[in-house]
Amino acid sequence: MKRQQVIIGIVALVLGVLLFATPFMFIGITAVKSAAEASHLGLSLPSKWLFWENFMAVIKARNYMLLLAYFNSTVITVGAISLLAVSAAMIGYVIQRRPSKWNGFIYALILAGLMIPPAVVPTIWLLKELHLFKTLHGMILIQVAYGLSFSVLLFRSFIASIPRDLDEAAIIDGAKPWQVFFKVILPLLKPITITVVLVQSVTIFNDFTNPLYYLPGKDNVTVQLTLYNFQSQFSSQMNLLFMNILLVTIPPLIMFIFFNKQIVKGMTAGAVKG
Amino acid sequence: MKSSRSYPYWFILPSGLIYLVLFLVPTVTAFWFSLTQWDLFETRFIGLENYSQFFQEPFLITGAVNTVVFGAVTSIAKSILGLLLAVLLTSGLLGQSFLRTLIFFPVLVSTVGIGIAFTEIMHPARGMINVGLSYLGIHGPAWLIDPHLALFSVALVDVWKGVGLATLIYIAGLATISSDYYEAARIDGATKLQMFFRITVPLVRPATVTVVTLSLISGLRSFDLIWAMTKGGPGFSSDVLASVIYKQYQAGFYGLSTAGNIILFVLVALIVVPLTYWFNRREVDL
Amino acid sequence: MASVKLKNIHKEFNGVKILKGIDLDVNDGEFCVFVGPSGCGKSTLLRIISGLDDASSGEIEIADKDVTHADPIDRGIAMVFQSYALYPHLTVRDNIGFGLSLAKRPKNEINERVNTAAKMLQLEALLDRKPKDLSGGQRQRVAIGRAIVRNPEVFLFDEPLSNLDAALRSKMRLELTELHAELNATMIYVTHDQIEAMTMADKIVVLNAGHVEQVGTPMELYHHPKTPFVAGFIGSPKMNLFEGQTAQEHGADIYGIRPEHLTLSTQTGKWQGVIKHIEHLGADVIVHIQVQALGTLVARADGDFAVTTGSEIYATPQQGREHFLSK
Ligand SMILES: Nc1ncnc2c1ncn2[C@@H]1O[C@H](COP(=O)(O)OP(=O)(O)OP(=O)(O)O)[C@@H](O)[C@H]1O
Ligand SMILES: [Mg+2]
Numbered sequence: 001m002k003r004q005q006v007i008i009g010i011v012a013l014v015l016g017v018l019l020f021a022t023p024f025m026f027i028g029i030t031a032v033k034s035a036a037e038a039s040h041l042g043l044s045l046p047s048k049w050l051f052w053e054n055f056m057a058v059i060k061a062r063n064y065m066l067l068l069a070y071f072n073s074t075v076i077t078v079g080a081i082s083l084l085a086v087s088a089a090m091i092g093y094v095i096q097r098r099p100s101k102w103n104g105f106i107y108a109l110i111l112a113g114l115m116i117p118p119a120v121v122p123t124i125w126l127l128k129e130l131h132l133f134k135t136l137h138g139m140i141l142i143q144v145a146y147g148l149s150f151s152v153l154l155f156r157s158f159i160a161s162i163p164r165d166l167d168e169a170a171i172i173d174g175a176k177p178w179q180v181f182f183k184v185i186l187p188l189l190k191p192i193t194i195t196v197v198l199v200q201s202v203t204i205f206n207d208f209t210n211p212l213y214y215l216p217g218k219d220n221v222t223v224q225l226t227l228y229n230f231q232s233q234f235s236s237q238m239n240l241l242f243m244n245i246l247l248v249t250i251p252p253l254i255m256f257i258f259f260n261k262q263i264v265k266g267m268t269a270g271a272v273k274g
Numbered sequence: 275m276k277s278s279r280s281y282p283y284w285f286i287l288p289s290g291l292i293y294l295v296l297f298l299v300p301t302v303t304a305f306w307f308s309l310t311q312w313d314l315f316e317t318r319f320i321g322l323e324n325y326s327q328f329f330q331e332p333f334l335i336t337g338a339v340n341t342v343v344f345g346a347v348t349s350i351a352k353s354i355l356g357l358l359l360a361v362l363l364t365s366g367l368l369g370q371s372f373l374r375t376l377i378f379f380p381v382l383v384s385t386v387g388i389g390i391a392f393t394e395i396m397h398p399a400r401g402m403i404n405v406g407l408s409y410l411g412i413h414g415p416a417w418l419i420d421p422h423l424a425l426f427s428v429a430l431v432d433v434w435k436g437v438g439l440a441t442l443i444y445i446a447g448l449a450t451i452s453s454d455y456y457e458a459a460r461i462d463g464a465t466k467l468q469m470f471f472r473i474t475v476p477l478v479r480p481a482t483v484t485v486v487t488l489s490l491i492s493g494l495r496s497f498d499l500i501w502a503m504t505k506g507g508p509g510f511s512s513d514v515l516a517s518v519i520y521k522q523y524q525a526g527f528y529g530l531s532t533a534g535n536i537i538l539f540v541l542v543a544l545i546v547v548p549l550t551y552w553f554n555r556r557e558v559d560l
Numbered sequence: 561m562a563s564v565k566l567k568n569i570h571k572e573f574n575g576v577k578i579l580k581g582i583d584l585d586v587n588d589g590e591f592c593v594f595v596g597p598s599g600c601g602k603s604t605l606l607r608i609i610s611g612l613d614d615a616s617s618g619e620i621e622i623a624d625k626d627v628t629h630a631d632p633i634d635r636g637i638a639m640v641f642q643s644y645a646l647y648p649h650l651t652v653r654d655n656i657g658f659g660l661s662l663a664k665r666p667k668n669e670i671n672e673r674v675n676t677a678a679k680m681l682q683l684e685a686l687l688d689r690k691p692k693d694l695s696g697g698q699r700q701r702v703a704i705g706r707a708i709v710r711n712p713e714v715f716l717f718d719e720p721l722s723n724l725d726a727a728l729r730s731k732m733r734l735e736l737t738e739l740h741a742e743l744n745a746t747m748i749y750v751t752h753d754q755i756e757a758m759t760m761a762d763k764i765v766v767l768n769a770g771h772v773e774q775v776g777t778p779m780e781l782y783h784h785p786k787t788p789f790v791a792g793f794i795g796s797p798k799m800n801l802f803e804g805q806t807a808q809e810h811g812a813d814i815y816g817i818r819p820e821h822l823t824l825s826t827q828t829g830k831w832q833g834v835i836k837h838i839e840h841l842g843a844d845v846i847v848h849i850q851v852q853a854l855g856t857l858v859a860r861a862d863g864d865f866a867v868t869t870g871s872e873i874y875a876t877p878q879q880g881r882e883h884f885l886s887k
Contacts, residue, residue, distance in 0.1 A: 005365065005366055005367050005368060006368045008362075008365075008367055008368075009367035009368025009369050009370065010368060010369075012362065012367055012369070012370075012373060013368070013369045013372070013373065016373045016376055016377065017376070019434070020376045020377055020379070020380065020434075021376060022402065023388075023391060023392070023395060023402075024379075026391065026394075026395060026402060027387075027391050030394075040400060041394050041395075041397055041400040041401055041402065042400070042402075042405070043402060083288075083289065083292075084289070087288040087289035087290075088289060090285040090286070090288070090289075091285065091286050091289065091290060093281070093285065094281045094282070094283065094285045094286055095286075097280070097281045098280075098281040098283075109293075109298070112298075112301075113293065113297060114491070115491055115542055115543070115546055116301060116539045116542065116543070117494075117495045117516070117535065117538050117539050117542065118297060118300065118301070119300045119301050119303075119304035119307075119532060119535045119536075119539075120300075120519060120520075120523065120531070120535060121304075121307065121312075121314075121523055121528045121531050121532045121535070122299075122300035122301075122303045122304045122307050122532060123296065123300040124314070125300075125307075125314050126295070126296070126299060126300055126303075127296075128314065130295075141292050141296055142296055144289055144292050144293075145289075145292050145293045145295075145296040145297040146297065148289055148292075148293050148297075167280065171280060177279065177280050177281065177282050177285075180280065181285070202382050206382075206383075206384045206385060208384070208385060208386045208498040208501075208502075209497050209498050209516075212520075213520075213523075223384075224384055224386050224498075227384065227386045227387055227390065228386055228502065231390055231502070238394065241390065242391070245384070245387040245390060245391055248384045248386075248387050249383050249384065249387060252382040252383055252384070253379075253382075253383075255382070256379060256382055260375065263382070264378065264442055267381070267439055267442065267443075268439075268442045268443045268445075268446040
């Protein structure tokens with residue numbers, strides 16, 4: 001490392017920390033202050049660290065709403081991810097392996113899913129007709145529908161790198177089509193499946209807009225919705241609001257610490273021409 | 275044994291059906307509902323009235339204009355900053371992997387959380403930014419309170435949150451450029467700046483396409499950050515189509531809301547499709 | 561009795577005719593090799609026999625049963641792929657036993673049969689490894705093991721040795737020949753390497769541009785090629801083929817003489833020419849001669865035959881070794 005690189009590096013580090021770390025410090029510090037101190041919005045350290053008090057206050061707020069929210073968000077995320085991962089892999093597999101005159105049309109549909117903003121009110125109407133409105137399983141299905149395109153594209157490009165000979169060897173060995181997929185192909189999709197699971201679970205867990213529309217009502221709150229609801233309720237208790245932000249930030253932080261590489265890989269796929 | 279037998283289309287069914295019912299059907303029926311007065315139970319056909327109302331109400335037009343401005347500003351800023359940061363963070367700096375991690379982390383954090391936090395950070399008097407600026411003798415602006423500035427303040431936070439992703443996409447793109455090009459250019463006597471504009475920028479194009487398209491699509495559809503920070507205010511100054519759609523929905527104007535939806539997706543299509551086409555046509559063949 | 565009969569097999573891809581009416585009988589226990597230049601349709605034909613692809617028209621019988629529309633598993637065949645196509649996530653043991661476990665055979669039967677196959681191929685020590693931890697030759701053996709274990713009536717090989725280096729390839733040729741003798745099964749083997757064809761085959765099928773040029777034993781094809789294509793394809797260096805006067809004198813279109821059937825002399829002979837180029841192979845020497853009336857003539861001579869580039873030389877075809885072919 002040259003001297004110049006060290007100097008620029010130090011300058012970049014200082015700037016980087018200033019710009020990108022201070023907001024999180026601010027969140028963390030405000031979350032452990034008293035309400036009065038928090039309202040000053042400063043970066044000064046709290047005179048008394050009230051982590052536990054604030055933590056319990058947020059948890060207990062509105063009759064333990066945050067715990068319910070965590071439960072709901074977890075159910076939605078896990079449910080949607082399990083459905084998405086397997087079925088998106090199946091779709092990616094068939095459209096990659098089976099060239100047909102329909103492919104152009106199927107691609108157009110997939111790209112539409114990436115690009116077109118969902119038509120919300122007609123969706124609400126439809127969910128009501130199907131008795132899925134304001135239900136967790138309805139929300140799960142919505143997340144599957146909205147996350148499908150991205151997942152299929154990731155699987156498809158990964159499957160393109162698995163030689164077709166493997167499918168054929170399995171067919172010769174007497175495998176039925178579903179056995180070829182589940183016994184030979186699916187086990188080979190582990191790396192990309194991990195990526196899809198991570199990226200989609202962060203997306204679904206952090207989703208605010210869709211639960212806002214499709215999952216109104218106290219019983220169905222998700223983590224992001226509680227945050228939004230607390231914003232008005234805690235306007236004079238900044239410390240509790242920020243404790244809530246802190247708690248909402250923790251699951252992605254944990255994911256990030258353990259799976260940084262795979263998440264980055266999934267999110268940057270496509271940079272290298274895909 | 276034909277591929278029709280080995281790769282049966284029923285594999286598409288499970289989630290394809292979900293996609294069809296919950297995404298495609300609403301999208302298609304939206305065209306019809308946008309032509310009606312609608313209370314979710316009964317529809318009354320009113321032709322293009324929703325659309326004409328949309329284009330007569332000044333605040334609705336502001337919403338459309340703001341959408342384009344927000345999408346353009348954020349995607350341009352993300353691609354330029356992303357590329358510069360990527361070049362900086364691949365140059366072998368002290369602590370560059372730490373910096374990459376630091377810049378990327380906000381991508382994974384809840385948008386609403388970030389929005390709420392930055393609403394306080396951008397407080398005109400006590401917020402961290404303006405307090406910091408005042409140490410430098412600068413009187414900071416009223417970020418979210420000033421109607422002329424509110425949209426751009428939100429855009430700034432959006433860029434802050436999203437630039438890490440752009441940077442990483444560019445880093446992945448830079449990694450595919452063979453160092454031979456730079457060595458050849460060095461032998462030809464190119465300066466660092468010339469190498470950046472003559473080699474890096476053209477060859478990192480696929481990454482640029484990805485960054486610009488992704489940020490445009492998400493920028494044009496952006497809702498949660500704006501909603502968490504300004505709710506479209508002050509007045510309607512930072513309203514975008516997505517927030518207009520929500521407000522009309524809340525107010526019970528379902529037909530109008532759906533018309534807004536159609537306008538949004540026509541807008542997205544009109545901007546993104548030609549752009550992708552243009553990007554692909556000007557592909558550099560290697 | 562596992563004979564294979566092909567009747568008038570046609571295959572088109574998107575309107576392009578790839579196979580143009582193939583008729584063929586492969587007898588029980590025969591080692592039959594398909595040779596031909598790249599793109600002539602060897603793999604396509606093999607895949608049609610295996611059932612991986614359907615023929616556009618025509619019929620296939622295996623062991624006297626019509627299997628034209630049967631699934632691969634119902635044809636009693638096993639196949640070894642050029643790329644080996646080993647399942648990367650399974651151990652050698654599970655790779656070999658995969659087909660049996662799909663067929664829901666009892667565990668101990670699978671184990672027994674896998675062990676027998678492994679013994680035959682000296683794979684016992686490798687049974688618990690994954691394919692990525694094997695050498696090319698070992699992977700090749702596993703692929704063969706996967707075929708053997710199912711006791712197929714017909715083995716299909718698509719260029720199984722082409723990914724191996726030269727030394728390993730000649731070793732595997734021998735092993736495959738021994739395996740054939742041991743199993744006494746029908747084998748159909750695709751290659752574009754005529755040495756493999758000549759050394760291993762009971763019967764060679766020469767394919768060219770989607771049709772069968774000639775079928776015969778290696779020596780039949782060598783001594784009595786029926787078409788200029790077969791004459792040029794079998795044998796190395798290639799047979800010298802000339803159109804023109806010499807052929808016409810015998811009422812044929814093309815005259816052919818193999819390099820090894822020319823006698824060289826510095827004094828006298830049928831054709832006089834100038835040496836253009838010499839390739840020393842050690843035991844042999846290949847001499848390229850410019851002959852006025854014919855063009856370039858290639859001859860094979862003894863390794864210690866002393867010649868130099870640019871000198872004059874005479875070449876004479878050996879009696880009864882000349883070929884007169886029509887187009
Ligand atoms: N699925 C397919 N779709 C279209 N054309 C095909 C397909 N499979 C093969 N072909 C064409 O059929 C012809 C014969 O191919 P085939 O693979 O049988 O040749 P080959 O004799 O095995 O050649 P090689 O020695 O190179 O393996 C080629 O021209 C090839 O391009
Ligand atoms: Mg082939």
